[in-house]
Amino acid sequence: MAVIQMKPKLTLGPIAYHWSAEKRRDFYARIADEAPVDEVYLGEVICSKRAPFHEGDLPETIARLNRAGKTVIVSTLAEVMLKRERKATEDLAAMDMPEIEVNNAAGLYARGQKPHRIGPFMNAYNEATIAWMARQGATHVCLPTELPAEAIAVAASAARDLRLGVEVQVFGRASLAVSARCYHARAHRRTKDNCQFVCEHDSDGMPLRTTDDRAILRVNGIQTQSESYIDLLPEMGRLAADGVSHLRLMPQDVDMVGVADVFRNVLDGTLCTDEADRHLAGLCGAVTLSNGFYHGTAGYRRMAVTART
Amino acid sequence: MTLAELICPAGTPAALRTAVDAGADAVYCGFQDATNARNFPGLNFTPEELGDAVAYAHAKGAKVLLALNTYPPAGKVDLWRHAADLGVRLGVDAFIVADMGVADYIARTHPQARLHLSVQAAASSPEAIRYYCENFGVRRVVLPRILTIPEIRQIRTEIPCEIETFIFGNHGLMVEGRCSLTNYLTGQSTNMNGVCSPASDVEYARHEDGSMSSQLAGFTIDRFGPDEKAGYPTICKGRYTTSNRAESYYAFEEPISLNLSRLLPDLIDAGVHAFKIEGRQRSKSYVRNVVRAFRQAVDDIRNGRAANIADLVALTEGQKQTQGAFETKKWR
Amino acid sequence: MSLRIEAANSARWPGNLLASRLACGVLQPILTRIVRRIAARHPSLFARLGPYQTADFVIDPIDLPFAMHLRPDPDRLLFRAVPRDAAPRADAVIRGRFMLLLELIDSQEDGDAAFFSRDLDVTGDTEAVVRLRNALDDVDTSIAEDTAAMFGAPGRAVLARLRRGYGADMEKD
Numbered sequence: 001m002a003v004i005q006m007k008p009k010l011t012l013g014p015i016a017y018h019w020s021a022e023k024r025r026d027f028y029a030r031i032a033d034e035a036p037v038d039e040v041y042l043g044e045v046i047c048s049k050r051a052p053f054h055e056g057d058l059p060e061t062i063a064r065l066n067r068a069g070k071t072v073i074v075s076t077l078a079e080v081m082l083k084r085e086r087k088a089t090e091d092l093a094a095m096d097m098p099e100i101e102v103n104n105a106a107g108l109y110a111r112g113q114k115p116h117r118i119g120p121f122m123n124a125y126n127e128a129t130i131a132w133m134a135r136q137g138a139t140h141v142c143l144p145t146e147l148p149a150e151a152i153a154v155a156a157s158a159a160r161d162l163r164l165g166v167e168v169q170v171f172g173r174a175s176l177a178v179s180a181r182c183y184h185a186r187a188h189r190r191t192k193d194n195c196q197f198v199c200e201h202d203s204d205g206m207p208l209r210t211t212d213d214r215a216i217l218r219v220n221g222i223q224t225q226s227e228s229y230i231d232l233l234p235e236m237g238r239l240a241a242d243g244v245s246h247l248r249l250m251p252q253d254v255d256m257v258g259v260a261d262v263f264r265n266v267l268d269g270t271l272c273t274d275e276a277d278r279h280l281a282g283l284c285g286a287v288t289l290s291n292g293f294y295h296g297t298a299g300y301r302r303m304a305v306t307a308r309t
Numbered sequence: 310m311t312l313a314e315l316i317c318p319a320g321t322p323a324a325l326r327t328a329v330d331a332g333a334d335a336v337y338c339g340f341q342d343a344t345n346a347r348n349f350p351g352l353n354f355t356p357e358e359l360g361d362a363v364a365y366a367h368a369k370g371a372k373v374l375l376a377l378n379t380y381p382p383a384g385k386v387d388l389w390r391h392a393a394d395l396g397v398r399l400g401v402d403a404f405i406v407a408d409m410g411v412a413d414y415i416a417r418t419h420p421q422a423r424l425h426l427s428v429q430a431a432a433s434s435p436e437a438i439r440y441y442c443e444n445f446g447v448r449r450v451v452l453p454r455i456l457t458i459p460e461i462r463q464i465r466t467e468i469p470c471e472i473e474t475f476i477f478g479n480h481g482l483m484v485e486g487r488c489s490l491t492n493y494l495t496g497q498s499t500n501m502n503g504v505c506s507p508a509s510d511v512e513y514a515r516h517e518d519g520s521m522s523s524q525l526a527g528f529t530i531d532r533f534g535p536d537e538k539a540g541y542p543t544i545c546k547g548r549y550t551t552s553n554r555a556e557s558y559y560a561f562e563e564p565i566s567l568n569l570s571r572l573l574p575d576l577i578d579a580g581v582h583a584f585k586i587e588g589r590q591r592s593k594s595y596v597r598n599v600v601r602a603f604r605q606a607v608d609d610i611r612n613g614r615a616a617n618i619a620d621l622v623a624l625t626e627g628q629k630q631t632q633g634a635f636e637t638k639k640w641r
Numbered sequence: 642m643s644l645r646i647e648a649a650n651s652a653r654w655p656g657n658l659l660a661s662r663l664a665c666g667v668l669q670p671i672l673t674r675i676v677r678r679i680a681a682r683h684p685s686l687f688a689r690l691g692p693y694q695t696a697d698f699v700i701d702p703i704d705l706p707f708a709m710h711l712r713p714d715p716d717r718l719l720f721r722a723v724p725r726d727a728a729p730r731a732d733a734v735i736r737g738r739f740m741l742l743l744e745l746i747d748s749q750e751d752g753d754a755a756f757f758s759r760d761l762d763v764t765g766d767t768e769a770v771v772r773l774r775n776a777l778d779d780v781d782t783s784i785a786e787d788t789a790a791m792f793g794a795p796g797r798a799v800l801a802r803l804r805r806g807y808g809a810d811m812e813k814d
Contacts, residue, residue, distance in 0.1 A: 079484065081433045081455065089436070105430070105437035121487060125380040125501065128410025136444075146489040146498055147382060155383035176490050177483040177545070180433075180455035180634065181641050183560055187551055192641040208549040210529045211522075211557045216549065217490075219560065224483070226493055292496065298526060299493035321689075321779035323748075350768050351689040351775030508768035515764060539757050564757070592778050593748040624754045 007267055008240050009038040010260060011167065013250040014045050014075045016175070016220055018199045021054045027251070028061045032068035034257045036264035037249065039071040043092070045078050045103055045119075047182070047221045048085045049195070062098060073099040078121040078178050079222060080106040101142070113137040120144060120169065121178070125151070127158035140165035142248065145174045145230065148296035149238065156243035165245045170232035171259060172250025173205060173218060173225040174299060183219045192222075204253035215288075226299060228290035233266055233280060234273045234305040235294055258283045273305075313577050313607050316374070316473060317600045318589040320352040325362045325373075327593045332604030335372035337405060338362065338589065339503075343385075344392040345376040346429055347589040348503030360399045372402035378427035380408045380486070380500040390414055397422055405451070406430075407486050412445040425449040425473070429486035429500075435467035442470050449473055451585060454481050454567060455634045455641075458575050465580035474576060476569040477599055478587025479626065480633055482545045482562045490544040494526040506543045513542075538628045540564020546626075566625030567633050570603070570618035574610050576635075595624050661706040665722040672709070675788045676720035679780075680713075682787070687715045689776035696769045699723075699731035702739035713773070733765035733773075740803060745774070747783045 012031060015024065031040060042061060044051040062072045076092050077085055092100055093110035102108055103119035117140040118124050118133055124141045133141065141164055143155055152168060159166040184206060185195040199206075205218030205225050218225040229252060232239065236247060247267075249259060262280050265271035271279070281289060292301035317333035319325035328336045339345025341353040354362060363373045375396040381389045389411050396404060397419050404422060406412045407429035415422050428451040432438045441447040449471040452461065465472055475481075483490070492498040495510040510526040519535030523542035530547035533539045540546045546564050548557040567587070569576065576584070584607070586599055599621060606616035622630055634640045680686070687694055690713055698711040708728050712719040723729065735742070737760055744750040745761070752774050755761035763770050777784070789796040 078487070079433070080437065081460075086434055086436060104434075105432055105440045106434045109436040109440040109443075123380055123408070123486060123500070125408065126383040126386050126410050128381070128386045128414060129408055130383075130410075132409050132413045144489075144500075146492050146500070151382035151384055153383075158383065174489070174493070176493050177488040179483050179561070180453070181482065181561075187554060187558075187560065191639045193638065202552075206551055208551050208560055211532050211548060211550070212529045213550075214528060216494075216528055217544075219551070224490065224561075293489075293492065297496040299489065299496075301496075321775060323779045323781045326781065349771065349775070350691065351772035355688075508771040511767040513762075513764055513767065515762065521759075521762075533759070537759075539759055541753075591753055592745075592751045592774070595751040595754065598751075623758075624751055626753075626757055628754075628757055 006240055008236070008244055009246045010036065010263055010267065011039040011246050011248045012037045012041065012256070012260070013169065013172070013248045014041040014043050015251045016046055016173075016223065016225070017203055017205065017251075017253070018047070018050050018053075018197060018221065019203055020200065021057055023203070024054050025057060025061070027256070028064065030257055031260075032064045032070065035260040037070065037260050039073060039246070040065050041073045041075045041101060043074040043076065045075050045121075046178070046223050047199070048077055048082065048088060049192075050197070050199075050221075051088065071099070073101050073117060075101040075119055076103050076107040078103045078119075078175075079180065080104040081180065099139075101140075108136065111137070115139045117165070118142060120175065124155070127155060130155060130159050130164065131162060134159075134162040134164055138164060140167065140246070142167040142169075142246075145169050146293045146299065149235070149242075149294050150296070152239070152244065152294075153242040156245075160243045160245070166243060167246035167248050168232070168239055168244050169230055169248040169250060170236060170239070171248075171263065172229055172252050173227075174230050174293065175223055176217065176226055176299075177224040179222045179224070182222050183224065184221050187219065226290070228288040228300050228302075229284055230291065230293070231277070231280060231289035231302075232291055232294055233263065233276050235291060236263070236266060252284075252287075254285070254287075255283050312582065313573075313611065314583040315600065315603055315607055316583050316585040317596065318478075318586055318591070319362075319596065320347065320349070320589040320591070321593075322354065322358045322362050324589075324593050324596050326365055327596050328600050329366050329369050329371045331597050331600035333371055333600055335374055335402065335583075336362075336366060337374040337376055337585075339376040340392055340395075342388065342392075343379055343501065343503045344381075344389050346378050346427075346499065346503045346505075347376070348379075349590050350508055352590060356395055356399065359396075359401070363400050367400070374403045374405055374425065375401040376405045376427070377411055378405050378407045378429045379503045380429075381411065382501045386410060386414075390418075393419065393422075403448075406445075409445075412441065412447070416445045420446075423448050425451060426470075427451055427486075428453055428475070428481075431484045431486045433484075435464050438464070438468045438470065442468065449582065451475075453485060455484075457638050458572065458579050458635055461576070461581065462579040471582035472580065473583040473585050474569075474581050474635075475567060475587055476573065476576070476584040477603065477621065478566060478591075479541070480562065480565055480567040480631060488545075491525075494528055494544065496526075506541065511542045538564065540626045563629065564626045565629040565631050568621055568625065568630035569632055569635055570606060570616070570621065572632060572635055573606055573616060577610060591624075598624060661724040665707050665724060668707075668722040672720045672722060674791065676711075676718055678787065678791060679784055680715060680718055682782075683780045684715075686776045686780060687713065689779060690772050693732075693766075693769045693772045696732040696766065697729060698769065698773060699728050699734045700742060701725070701728075701734055701736040702742055703736060704738050713776075731765060733763065733767070733769040735770060735773075736762040736764075743785050743803070746777055747785045748778050748780075 182192040314334040
């Protein structure tokens with residue numbers, strides 16, 4: 001068991017689901033007090049209709065996390081089409097503090113040359129795109145979740161040469177698609193405009209099963225997610241060696257402090273990955289874990305990792 | 310009134326000639342590799358075939374647009390750069406791009422080349438479209454199939470480039486260029502490999518009761534009763550169950566095709582410059598029938614006559630058609 | 642994966658086994674000529690087949706007393722009529738009415754549309770079928786008419802009668 005050299009930072013991605021304001025407050029209070037993460041992304045990324053429920057709490061949450069020594073970044077919407085979405089994106093882009101993570105080209109347009117982070121919805125797949133983004137003021141790039149290890153290595157090396165932070169999601173459901181249509185509303189025979197926020201009842205996504213009863217996907221409003229949680233615990237050593245500077249945990253409706261502890265302990269070399277994996281599986285209950293995308297195969301698969309750190 | 314160019318699909322040289330002969334103003338196509346979003350087995354053009362196709366189209370006054378609309382994974386960008394260089398050498402009339410790195414390369418290396426922004430870039434707001442226009446000199450945007458006609462009319466007033474909209478064919482549900490559903494089940498990526506439900510992972514099984522099920526990489530996507538119309542085996546057109554739907558339902562969309570033939574006058578009036586027909590993976594027969602019907606319709610409208618649209622339902626997926634988001638935002 | 646034509650299908654022609662075998666024998670030289678001629682005139686077809694040049698296709702016209710076996714290997718081209726009960730193991734089976742299959746080969750009909758309407762049935766290796774379809778679709782001339790022309794005026798008359806017969810059939814439906 002070795003301590004990972006050039007230790008990457010642990011980050012907590014934005015909450016993808018429609019958790020109530022109260023649940024969010026409690027969640028971030030615990031993250032501030034207990035979770036060993038370095039940076040936290042806040043903000044509504046999926047559905048502009050949800051934002052009014054919790055954006056009022058944003059200043060206090062930011063202050064709370066800052067007091068706990070955590071860097072805060074606000075993420076912008078992945079889909080920008082309606083007037084209120086364009087306005088929200090423009091407003092965020094005008095802020096000087098905290099940092100912002102842009103998830104739509106409308107945000108890039110509004111931000112101009114001011115420093116910003118590139119979110120996972122921006123499709124920074126390669127070194128040419130990353131170089132372009134760096135020239136426009138990007139300071140940090142979160143790579144697409146489906147990028148395999150070889151491409152991550154090339155992208156990370158290019159980004160590091162340009163002095164950009166490089167981030168990869170190592171835990172939580174993968175975002176597989178977004179749409180203009182709300183599939184939560186559709187499941188309840190409603191339209192997006194008349195959704196009555198049915199998505200609030202599925203705090204970890206609405207499960208879809210095939211007709212032969214196999215769990216396959218999760219619906220989260222306009223977003224479709226993987227059924228499995230990505231778990232790149234055993235791959236963290238290689239990610240760090242390849243130049244990835246930030247590792248992202250996506251908030252799921254499980255004990256996220258416990259999850260962060262497991263990843264932190266492996267990074268610190270105080271827990272071996274076999275034991276950590278068992279621990280993580282225990283925290284995730286019945287949800288399956290996967291690392292297929294990283295290994296260049298079907299995303300839902302779990303590949304055995306031979307070279308462990 | 311805009312010119313309302315008709316932009317038609319071609320998966321093979323024969324289909325390209327068919328489209329040109331049926332009245333296409335421009336034909337879009339791709340090479341036989343991951344540089345385009347219809348990288349399907351046995352489809353697309355060799356460089357020699359594309360050269361001949363450009364000559365054929367130009368001789369008949371039609372344009373050829375080259376789709377370079379996928380996202381190169383890091384380490385493989387050269388394949389896309391070479392495809393762009395080749396396209397310039399072969400004399401294609403425009404490139405349809407999505408990736409910023411690819412757009413930046415063409416804009417810098419071939420400043421005279423005309424760039425169209427692919428629907429795979431998912432630019433659905435005036436700001437996003439302006440980003441690509443101002444930075445890469447994009448001359449036309451292909452709009453996602455998620456906007457209503459009043460929204461398109463509004464966008465038109467706020468952007469400095471031409472608008473192209475889909476009018477017929479596969480009805481895309483997910484934001485294009487942001488979908489990894491296929492990769493999640495098969496290990497082949499829509500964005501990086503240009504595939505969607507690749508045939509190599511598709512299997513159809515017939516059951517004793519006459520029903521047929523479609524499977525993708527071993528996952529059952531749908532099961533059609535003996536008399537039920539079928540659709541493509543794509544994840545977003547599958548039937549699933551969920552907590553409050555014990556009976557399987559089309560969680561995203563049923564097998565259905567977009568057909569905007571009745572909305573053509575409104576689209577022209579809204580300032581749409583070009584109409585796109587989806588279907589590079591379809592046969593010559595489809596290309597011939599659809600292009601011919603829309604050529605007639607567009608000519609009628611431009612000459613002030615009521616358009617008489619032939620019934621195109623037989624060619625549609627699930628043999629059902631929709632006007633999708635273009636008609637009403639209730640679709641969302 | 643290999644497939645066999647299902648028993649249910651072979652049983653559709655009871656008592657016709659002898660006729661079927663005779664028909665296959667009579668047809669064989671003609672089929673060989675047809676397929677060699679297509680291959681000679683459209684060599685680019687094989688490139689689109691890629692690794693599936695050695696795949697075994699069974700084409701099963703449900704309204705004829707026999708099926709056809711195609712292996713589009715440019716070096717050892719094989720196209721033969723086979724009684725259903727003696728059909729070989731196939732990588733893919735394509736099943737539909739004879740005239741529909743003929744029109745698909747000629748791009749008079751759209752394969753996807755025929756599949757959506759369930760008139761065309763595909764089992765086995767889907768990529769093999771997609772490649773064959775795309776390869777044939779890139780042929781500009783009518784394969785059916787080319788073939789009919791091989792047999793002069795009688796050939797063209799047979800094709801015309803087939804097409805009329807099919808049209809009449811459709812009207813009855």
